[in-house]
Amino acid sequence: MSSGKRDSDRGRLDGIVAAARRYREQREQGYREQALKLYPWVCGRCGREFTRGNLHELTVHHRDHNHDNNPPDGSNWELLCLFCHDNEHMRHVDQVRYGDSTSPERAQRGATFQPFADLAARLKRKD
Numbered sequence: 001m002s003s004g005k006r007d008s009d010r011g012r013l014d015g016i017v018a019a020a021r022r023y024r025e026q027r028e029q030g031y032r033e034q035a036l037k038l039y040p041w042v043c044g045r046c047g048r049e050f051t052r053g054n055l056h057e058l059t060v061h062h063r064d065h066n067h068d069n070n071p072p073d074g075s076n077w078e079l080l081c082l083f084c085h086d087n088e089h090m091r092h093v094d095q096v097r098y099g100d101s102t103s104p105e106r107a108q109r110g111a112t113f114q115p116f117a118d119l120a121a122r123l124k125r126k127d
Contacts, residue, residue, distance in 0.1 A: 031070040031077065035060045038074040045084035059085045065092055 041050040041058060050058045061080045062069060069076050080088060 032060050034070075034072070035074055035077045035079060039077075039079050042079065043081040043084055044078040045080055045088070048081050050081075057082050061085050061088055065089075 036055070036058075041055060042048065043050075043058065044061075058079050058081060061078050063076050063078060066076070
């Protein structure tokens, strides 16, 4: 492949990435500003309060995890600090990956490994 074609492809890809970033930033500014006007500047999980000085640490979490679902009444949003927001997303990832831990069939299964099952026999055995 010629160097000119690679530069052209790279320039086109850079343009696509830049446009996607601009779109995301515009979308986030819209719902973030709305959420900050609707809700008190307090983390919905840990209760930490925020001021203008640390407001950048307060994020808007989408309850249904769909960043395009932004109703004007804010019913799909909650304000979370960075730590609680990361925790919430990891919980969602775990739920998707491993299933719902509160389901009856999963709760009944429980642990199957028994690390001390033969402990008495091992203690009696002389080496």
